Amino acid sequence: MKRFSNILYIVGSGPNEITAFKRAVELAGNNQAKLTVAGVFEDINQLKSSMPTAAELIDNIITQRHIEIQKMVNEVSTNHIEIEIKVFTGKAYIDIVQEVIKFDRDMLIKAIELPESFIETLLGSTDLKLLRKCPCPVWLIKAKKQEGYKQILVGLSYEPDNPENQAMNLQMLTMAGSLALAEFSELHIVHAWRLPHESILRSARLGNTNSEVESMINKEEEIRKTWLENTIEQSMKTIASDTKSYLQPQLHLIKGSASKTIPEFAKSIGAELIVMGTVGRSGISGYLVGNTAEIILNQINCSVLAIKPQAFISPIKL
Secondary structure: OOOOOEEEEEOOOOOOHHHHHHHHHHHHHHHOOEEEEEEEOOOHHHHHHHOOOOHHHHHHHHHHHHHHHHHHHHOOOOOOOOEEEEEEOOOHHHHHHHHHHHOOOOEEEEEEOOOOOHHHHHOOOHHHHHHHHOOOOEEEEEOOOOOOOOEEEEEOOOOOOOHHHHHHHHHHHHHHHHHHHHHOOEEEEEEEEOOOOHHHHOOHHHOOOHHHHHHHHHHHHHHHHHHHHHHHHHHOOOOOHHHHHHHOOEEEEEEOOHHHHHHHHHHHHOOOEEEEEOOOOOOOEOOOOOHHHHHHHOOOOOEEEEEOOOOOEOOOOO
């Protein structure tokens, strides 16, 4: 299963920040990983421009922020894991992504606050920029008081002629399985599917009978089911047999568009974490979160672990 070795946690200002930080500490402890805890103070440049002699004030601000983070760290049992504290003073998302690239961080964790809907928090925010530009997995934690995740959902996409997409499916399954085992959670693997051009196939001008179209639908469903089972089996090859039997993922083949059915299904099972992939073209820098992923984000109200293709190239450089 996937193990992390170099985790970056970004400190925010939410009322339940300590809850999210505990999750980062637990993940680091379970993986015997190094944990870097970083705060951000974006107004430094404004101070420099408006107060040319403010060097001492800036140093004091950075020192105070460091003390605040250290206090939070001291409140949590860190189980002797290695923790480093940093304070970023530039543009938040740029400093964070450069930190990930420079020090080869393999997981970025950050708490978010969700006043009404996920997208209200994300639009134009540091969080959305990180989802779009950060090369490593980004785990945005809905900061609420809970002990672990009872239901973890991972959604897989079907692109049989795209090896990059299949590699990302396997990557998502590996990470979701690792978290499910660590959290003692139920793992739900979802694939939303449709018969391509079903409405056209049902049009009178093509002359297909309802029975013929239904046969096409059943055949497509069988193809998707076989693909889903084979994909899961492939992801389980590296797992010990006793671990595999304990994990027992639940498979869900749901007819409909992913942007509609996945949020509905997540709500129906009370999913607390959704593992999703972003899309893009190999070799092209600056992937955006895929259209389907953004639509899903607009409809859910839980934590999200977003994973990019292995060939992703961040547009942010050192």
